[in-house]
Amino acid sequence: MALFVQKYGGTSVGSIERIQQVADRIIHTIQQGHRVVVVVSAMAGETNRLTELALQITDTPSAREHDVLVTAGEQVSIALLSIALISRGYSAVSMLADQAGIKAAGHFGNARIESINTQVIEEHLQHNRIVIVAGFQGRDIEQNLISLGRGGTDTTAVAVAAAIEADECQIFTDVDGVYTTDPRLVKCAQKLSEVTFEEMFELASCGAKVLHRRSVELAGKYHVPLRVLSSFSPTNSDIQQSGTLITSSVTRHTELDQRVSKQKVAMENKKITGITASENEAMIVFDLPAVPQTEVFDLLSVLTEQDIELDMLSHEASFTHESTVAAIRFVIKTKDLPTALSLLQQYTEKNKLFSGQVMQVSDSVAKISVVGVGMRSHAGVITAVLKRLARQQIPVLLASATEIKVSVIIDKRYMELAVNALHEEFALNAEQSIKL
Amino acid sequence: MALFVQKYGGTSVGSIERIQQVADRIIHTIQQGHRVVVVVSAMAGETNRLTELALQITDTPSAREHDVLVTAGEQVSIALLSIALISRGYSAVSMLADQAGIKAAGHFGNARIESINTQVIEEHLQHNRIVIVAGFQGRDIEQNLISLGRGGTDTTAVAVAAAIEADECQIFTDVDGVYTTDPRLVKCAQKLSEVTFEEMFELASCGAKVLHRRSVELAGKYHVPLRVLSSFSPTNSDIQQSGTLITSSVTRHTELDQRVSKQKVAMENKKITGITASENEAMIVFDLPAVPQTEVFDLLSVLTEQDIELDMLSHEASFTHESTVAAIRFVIKTKDLPTALSLLQQYTEKNKLFSGQVMQVSDSVAKISVVGVGMRSHAGVITAVLKRLARQQIPVLLASATEIKVSVIIDKRYMELAVNALHEEFALNAEQSIKL
Numbered sequence: 013m014a015l016f017v018q019k020y021g022g023t024s025v026g027s028i029e030r031i032q033q034v035a036d037r038i039i040h041t042i043q044q045g046h047r048v049v050v051v052v053s054a055m056a057g058e059t060n061r062l063t064e065l066a067l068q069i070t071d072t073p074s075a076r077e078h079d080v081l082v083t084a085g086e087q088v089s090i091a092l093l094s095i096a097l098i099s100r101g102y103s104a105v106s107m108l109a110d111q112a113g114i115k116a117a118g119h120f121g122n123a124r125i126e127s128i129n130t131q132v133i134e135e136h137l138q139h140n141r142i143v144i145v146a147g148f149q150g151r152d153i154e155q156n157l158i159s160l161g162r163g164g165t166d167t168t169a170v171a172v173a174a175a176i177e178a179d180e181c182q183i184f185t186d187v188d189g190v191y192t193t194d195p196r197l198v199k200c201a202q203k204l205s206e207v208t209f210e211e212m213f214e215l216a217s218c219g220a221k222v223l224h225r226r227s228v229e230l231a232g233k234y235h236v237p238l239r240v241l242s243s244f245s246p247t248n249s250d251i252q253q254s255g256t257l258i259t260s261s262v263t264r265h266t267e268l269d270q271r272v273s274k275q276k277v278a279m280e281n282k283k284i285t286g287i288t289a290s291e292n293e294a295m296i297v298f299d300l301p302a303v304p305q306t307e308v309f310d311l312l313s314v315l316t317e318q319d320i321e322l323d324m325l326s327h328e329a330s331f332t333h334e335s336t337v338a339a340i341r342f343v344i345k346t347k348d349l350p351t352a353l354s355l356l357q358q359y360t361e362k363n364k365l366f367s368g369q370v371m372q373v374s375d376s377v378a379k380i381s382v383v384g385v386g387m388r389s390h391a392g393v394i395t396a397v398l399k400r401l402a403r404q405q406i407p408v409l410l411a412s413a414t415e416i417k418v419s420v421i422i423d424k425r426y427m428e429l430a431v432n433a434l435h436e437e438f439a440l441n442a443e444q445s446i447k448l
Numbered sequence: 449m450a451l452f453v454q455k456y457g458g459t460s461v462g463s464i465e466r467i468q469q470v471a472d473r474i475i476h477t478i479q480q481g482h483r484v485v486v487v488v489s490a491m492a493g494e495t496n497r498l499t500e501l502a503l504q505i506t507d508t509p510s511a512r513e514h515d516v517l518v519t520a521g522e523q524v525s526i527a528l529l530s531i532a533l534i535s536r537g538y539s540a541v542s543m544l545a546d547q548a549g550i551k552a553a554g555h556f557g558n559a560r561i562e563s564i565n566t567q568v569i570e571e572h573l574q575h576n577r578i579v580i581v582a583g584f585q586g587r588d589i590e591q592n593l594i595s596l597g598r599g600g601t602d603t604t605a606v607a608v609a610a611a612i613e614a615d616e617c618q619i620f621t622d623v624d625g626v627y628t629t630d631p632r633l634v635k636c637a638q639k640l641s642e643v644t645f646e647e648m649f650e651l652a653s654c655g656a657k658v659l660h661r662r663s664v665e666l667a668g669k670y671h672v673p674l675r676v677l678s679s680f681s682p683t684n685s686d687i688q689q690s691g692t693l694i695t696s697s698v699t700r701h702t703e704l705d706q707r708v709s710k711q712k713v714a715m716e717n718k719k720i721t722g723i724t725a726s727e728n729e730a731m732i733v734f735d736l737p738a739v740p741q742t743e744v745f746d747l748l749s750v751l752t753e754q755d756i757e758l759d760m761l762s763h764e765a766s767f768t769h770e771s772t773v774a775a776i777r778f779v780i781k782t783k784d785l786p787t788a789l790s791l792l793q794q795y796t797e798k799n800k801l802f803s804g805q806v807m808q809v810s811d812s813v814a815k816i817s818v819v820g821v822g823m824r825s826h827a828g829v830i831t832a833v834l835k836r837l838a839r840q841q842i843p844v845l846l847a848s849a850t851e852i853k854v855s856v857i858i859d860k861r862y863m864e865l866a867v868n869a870l871h872e873e874f875a876l877n878a879e880q881s882i883k884l
Contacts, residue, residue: 028501028504028505031505032505062524065464065524065528066527066528066531068464069464069467069468069528069531069532069535070531070532070535072535073531073534073535074530074531074534074535076541076542077527077528077530077531077534077540077542078527078531080523080526080527080530080542080544081523081524081527081528081531083523084520084521084523084524084527085520087516087517087519087520087523088498088501088517088520090516091502091513091514091516091517091520092501092502092505092513092517094510094513094516095502095505095506095509095510095513095514095517096505096506098509098510098513099505099506099508099509099510104513105512106512106513106516108516108593110546110591111591111592155546155547156547157544
C-alpha cells in the first residue's frame with residue numbers, strides 16, 4: 013500500500029464536472045489501499061482571467077501583488093476538490109502554501125521551493141485524511157506569497173513527493189504519456205512506458221511540453237519516480253499500468269513490446285528514446301574578424317546576465333598570417349530575440365570592438381533533437397542523423413551533441429520531414445519495431 | 449495628520465473602473481497628509497459566484513473548505529487595489545489575514561476576531577506604505593482560514609482600527625450616510641451627520657442595513673469613531689465633512705441644521721434620531737392554559753439553543769380560581785420560522801405539556817422601531833407612538849420599550865403609513881425641522 017502524490021493540472025480541474033471526476037479518481041486510489049496527497053492547479057482559464065484584470069490596470073503590475081492575485085486561483089480549486097471529496101464521505105483537508113509548510117525564495121513570479129516542513133501534512137495522513145495542497149505557491153522568509161512560475165504546480169508536486177518520500181509522483185495531464193515524438197508530426201509515434209530522468213530532462217528542454225524541465229530535474233535529484241498519465245482515462249484504470257514512468261533505471265520497452273514480447277531483446281538495444289522538434293528558436297551568427305576570444309565571451313555575457321539562455325553555442329576560429337577570423341553561432345528562444353538584439357547592439361555601439369563584424373539572424377529555424385541514453389554505447393548517432401538528413405536533402409545549419417542528445421538546426425520548412433525521417437531512421441515507428 | 453482605516457465594500461471594488469476610483473480616493477487622503485490602512489471586500493458578485501460553484505457539488509459544502517473557497521475573493525481584490533496604487537507610484541502592500549496577524553475563533557463561516565498582532569502593519573505604516581488588508585477573514589489557532597460571516601469586512605475594519613488606534617474608521621458604502629429612516633419609505637428622510645453607538649446599534653439591529661450590528665458593537669466597545677460615507681461621491685471630497693459619524697458623544701444636529709444654524713437649540717432637544725422598519729418578522733402567540741412558568745421557558749429554550757433569536761418577548765398571565773392562563777408572544781425573523789415551527793412541534797409532541805394550547809403565527813407583520821438617546825430624558829415616547837398609530841387607525845399587535853428604543857409590531861400593510869406618520873410625529877421631516 014503505497015503513498016502517492018497526484019498532481020492535477022488546470023484542464024483536469026477545469027469545470028465542476030472535471031473536479032468530480034478527479035474526486036472519483038482519488039477515491040479509486042484510496043479504495044486500492046493507497047494514501048494520497050493531491051497537488052492542484054487553478055481551474056483552466058482562471059490564471060489568465062486574473063492576469064487580465066491586472067492588465068486592465070497597468071501593463072506592468074507589481075510582481076508581489078501579481079503573485080497574491082494569481083495564487084487565489086489555486087485556493088479556489090483546492091477548496092472545491094476538498095468539498096467534492098468530503099461530500100462523498102471521505103475525509104479531506106485543503107492546505108495553502110503556509111499551511112503545508114512550503115517555503116520558497118527568489119523572484120516573485122519565478123521562485124524556487126527552498127524547503128517543505130511536512131509535519132502537518134504527515135499528521136493529516138496519519139489521520140487517514142486526503143491532503144489537497146495548492147500548487148504553484150510558496151511563502152518566502154517574510155511570509156510573502158510567491159509563485160513558482162511556469163510549470164510551478166508540477167514542481168510543487170515533485171517537491172512534496174520528495175519531502176514526504178512518496179512512492180510515486182503522478183502527474184495527471186491532458187496527454188496519456190511521453191511519446192517517441194510529437195504525434196501531431198509523426199502519425200506512428202509511440203507511447204513510451206518508461207524513460208530515464210536524463211532523457212526526460214533533455215526531452216523537456218528540447219520542447220516536449222508534457223513536463224516542465226525544472227520538475228524533471230527536481231525529481232531526478234531526489235529520485236522521485238515520476239509518472240505522466242492522462243486525467244481523461246476511466247477513473248478506475250490501473251494507475252501503475254498507465255502512462256509513462258520516469259525513473260532512474262529503465263528496462264527499455266515500449267507499449268508495443270508488451271504486446272510483442274519476443275521482440276524485446278532487439279528493442280533493448282534501441283539507441284534512441286525520442287525525438288523533439290521546436291520552432292521557437294532563432295539562430296544568431298557572428299563573423300568576427302580579429303577579435304580576442306575573451307572579448308567575444310564578454311559580448312555573450314551581456315546576454316546571459318539578462319537570463320537569456322544560449323543554446324548550441326559554437327565557436328570556430330581560423331588563423332591567417334594577419335589575424336584571427338572567428339565565427340560564433342548560437343541559438344536562443346524567439347521570445348528573447350528582441351531583447352537580445354537590442355542588448356547586442358547597445359554593447360557593440362558602446363564598445364566599438366567589432367568593426368567589420370557581420371551579424372546574421374535566422375528566426376525561421378527549427379531545432380530537432382534526438383535523445384536516448386542508449387547513445388552512450390552506440391557511436392555514430394550524429395553521423396546517422398547527418399547522413400539521413402543529407403539523404404533527404406535537408407541542409408543542417410548547426411549541429412551539436414552531448415552524451416545522450418544530438419541536436420540540429422534546420423530551416424523550419426523541413427521540420428516535419430526531418431522528424432519523420434529520423435523517427436524512421438531510428439526504428440521508432442510502430443510497424444518498424446515489429447519488423448526489427 | 450490622522451491615521452484612518454478605510455473600508456471599501458464589494459460594490460465599491462466591483463469593477464476595475466471602481467477599483468481605480470478607490471485608488472484615487474485613497475491617494476487623495478494620503479495627499480492630505482493622512483496615513484491609511486484599507487480593508488477590502490471581495491468584488492461584488494464574486495462571493496456568490498464562488499458559493500455557486502460549491503453548490504454545484506453539494507448542497508452542504510464542508511464549512512472549513514467553504515471558507516477557504518470564499519476568502520479567495522478578498523485575496524483578488526486586495527491584490528488588484530495594491531496593483532492600482534503601485535502603478536500610480538504609491539507604495540502599497542496587500543496583507544492576508546495571517547500576514548496582518550488577524551486571529552479569529554468560532555464556527556467556520558461565522559468566526560469572531562480574537563486578536564490582531566499589529567507589528568507588521570505598523571512597520572509598513574512607518575515605511576509610509578499604504579496597507580491593504582483582506583476583510584472578512586482570520587486564521588484560527590490551528591492556522592485554518594476562517595471567515596467572519598455577514599458584515600465581516602466591516603468587523604475587520606473596526607477591529608484593525610481599534611488595534612492600531614486609528615483616529616477614525618471610515619466605512620465607504622453605496623449610501624451616503626445614516627438617515628432618519630429609509631428614504632424609500634419616507635421621501636423627506638434626512639441624513640444624520642452624527643449618531644451615537646447605542647443608537648446605531650439599535651438602528652442596525654432593527655433593520656437599517658448600512659452597518660452590521662456586530663461592527664457597531666465592536667466600535668462602541670473600543671471607542672473607535674466610525675464614519676459611514678459614500679464611495680460614489682467625488683474622490684476629492686472632504687471626508688471629515690461627509691457621511692455620518694458614529695461616536696460616543698454627539699452634538700445632535702442634522703445636515704439641515706448646518707444650513708439653518710439658528711434652529712440648532714431646538715434640534716438639540718430632539719428626542720428621536722431615527723425610525724426603522726423591517727418586514728422580515730414573524731410573530732408567534734401561545735395561549736397556554738395551566739402551565740407552570742418554568743415549562744414555558746423550557747419550551748422557549750428549545751428555540752434559543754438553536755440560535756433562533758427571540759425578540760420582543762412578552763408574557764402575560766391571568767389567574768382564575770382553577771388555573772393560570774398565560775399568553776406568550778414573541779417575534780422571530782421570518783427566515784427562522786420553518787425551523788422554529790418544526791422545533792416547537794417536536795417539543796410539544798414529545799413532552800405533551802400543552803394540551804389545550806393554541807399557537808398563532810403571523811408572518812405578515814412588520815416591526816417599526818423608534819430610536820434615540822434623547823428618549824431617556826423624555827418620558828412618554830411610547831405613549832406618543834401608540835397615540836399616533838391609533839390616530840392613523842393602525843392596530844398595534846405588540847409593543848416593547850427599552851431605554852433608547854420603542855418597537856411595535858403591526859400588520860405589514862400599514863408599514864409605510866406608520867413610518868411616515870411617526871417620522872412626522874417626531875419632527876424628523878426636513879420641512880418640519882425648520883418650522884420648529
